[in-house]
Amino acid sequence: MIAIIGGGICGLGIGWRFAQAGEAVTVYDRGTAGMEATWAAAGMLAPQAEAEHGEEALLPLALESRAMWKDFAAELLAATGVDVDYREEGTMVVGLDRDDVEHLEHRFSYFQSLGLDVEWLSGYEARKREPHLARAVGGAVYSALDHQVDNRKVAEALRAAFLAAGGTLRENVEVTGVSTAGGRISAIDVQDGTVTTDAVVLAAGAWSRNLAGLPEISRPPVRPLKGQMVAVQMEPQMPLIETVIWGPGNGVVPSIYLAPKSNGRLIIGATVEEMGFDTGLTAGGIMELLRLAWDVLPGIYDLPLVESWAGLRPASRDDAPILGPTPTPGLFLATGHHRNGILLAPLTAKAICDCVRNGEVGSSIKPFLLDRFEKPVAVNV
Ligand code: GLY
Numbered sequence: 001m002i003a004i005i006g007g008g009i010c011g012l013g014i015g016w017r018f019a020q021a022g023e024a025v026t027v028y029d030r031g032t033a034g035m036e037a038t039w040a041a042a043g044m045l046a047p048q049a050e051a052e053h054g055e056e057a058l059l060p061l062a063l064e065s066r067a068m069w070k071d072f073a074a075e076l077l078a079a080t081g082v083d084v085d086y087r088e089e090g091t092m093v094v095g096l097d098r099d100d101v102e103h104l105e106h107r108f109s110y111f112q113s114l115g116l117d118v119e120w121l122s123g124y125e126a127r128k129r130e131p132h133l134a135r136a137v138g139g140a141v142y143s144a145l146d147h148q149v150d151n152r153k154v155a156e157a158l159r160a161a162f163l164a165a166g167g168t169l170r171e172n173v174e175v176t177g178v179s180t181a182g183g184r185i186s187a188i189d190v191q192d193g194t195v196t197t198d199a200v201v202l203a204a205g206a207w208s209r210n211l212a213g214l215p216e217i218s219r220p221p222v223r224p225l226k227g228q229m230v231a232v233q234m235e236p237q238m239p240l241i242e243t244v245i246w247g248p249g250n251g252v253v254p255s256i257y258l259a260p261k262s263n264g265r266l267i268i269g270a271t272v273e274e275m276g277f278d279t280g281l282t283a284g285g286i287m288e289l290l291r292l293a294w295d296v297l298p299g300i301y302d303l304p305l306v307e308s309w310a311g312l313r314p315a316s317r318d319d320a321p322i323l324g325p326t327p328t329p330g331l332f333l334a335t336g337h338h339r340n341g342i343l344l345a346p347l348t349a350k351a352i353c354d355c356v357r358n359g360e361v362g363s364s365i366k367p368f369l370l371d372r373f374e375k376p377v378a379v380n381v
Pocket of ligand 1: 041338
């Protein structure tokens with residue numbers, strides 16, 4: 001039996017692949033599956049527009065997973081009838097004042113140096129594509145290949161697909177620890193007993209580090225990184241925007257983004273805050289989100305504010321995911337996805353399932369093993 005700890009998009013996705021392969025698999029969630037970071041996300045699939053200096057190793061993984069998304073969405077639809085709102089209008093990063101536009105020109109050169117398929121737009125061209133953008137928009141980078149989904153629909157679809165494929169879902173069941181026998185994972189402890197397992201996949205997001213009984217050498221260095229978000233409601237037939245828009249940020253909101261869904265919901269995010277497991281909303285956080293979003297898209301001013309929430313990204317030390325086997329035989333990791341959990345889910349699901357079943361680490365995930373955090377051994381000379 002395979003136990004997956006955590007019923008977010010990665011846990012459910014991996015579970016779905018196991019169940020499809022005929023494995024006996026149980027996903028454990030201490031609450032309701034799909035209701036933490038998966039629920040809190042914005043559903044952007046934008047490795048190009050979000051490419052950052054220093055994260056070059058992540059780019060091939062992100063591009064590979066993005067390429068899997070359209071089929072993943074179609075497969076979910078076929079399996080469950082749930083349409084996850086895969087949208088292909090693309091993503092635009094806009095600059096407002098002269099400094100922003102200059103900064104964006106540098107980013108554009110950087111994107112080009114990475115061989116990414118992006119296009120420079122003048123302010124006029126950006127507004128031609130999205131007429132409600134602020135007059136102040138002076139330039140933009142357009143990425144046609146960076147798409148999006150409705151992450152909450154994905155959670156619903158994956159849950160249904162996993163169950164339909166024969167997986168077992170235990171919700172409101174906390175895994176309180178893991179046990180080893182002869183150094184190998186042998187069982188998990190849940191509130192109503194101990195369950196013997198052949199393999200455990202730890203996919204508990206921001207909570208992955210805290211599991212009792214984990215051998216220290218296999219404990220993933222993951223911490224929570226808070227993000228506050230708001231949503232406003234557009235007229236679905238007359239949306240203000242159809243493209244995902246990124247704009248300039250400030251301290252607590254490094255960049256503002258606006259992700260329009262087909263039902264008219266416009267998701268605005270996000271703060272990035274080191275606040276432990278706190279998920280409280282703050283006036284300052286919400287004010288910054290709305291002000292920065294309004295700078296880019298003034299038309300949001302009159303829209304109904306329909307929701308505000310905060311989620312916890314699972315961040316690793318290098319902001320890249322931690323995937324694959326650990327020094328503890330039988331224990332596998334699928335955590336630390338930071339800001340990319342939705343994007344990386346299809347690849348994570350396939351790669352972890354293959355890795356557990358075949359005992360081989362695929363080339364895509366080799367750079368993302370836990371062992372990259374090992375301290376260099378001091379050499380005495
Ligand atoms: N991926 C969106 C966020 O982390 O805010």
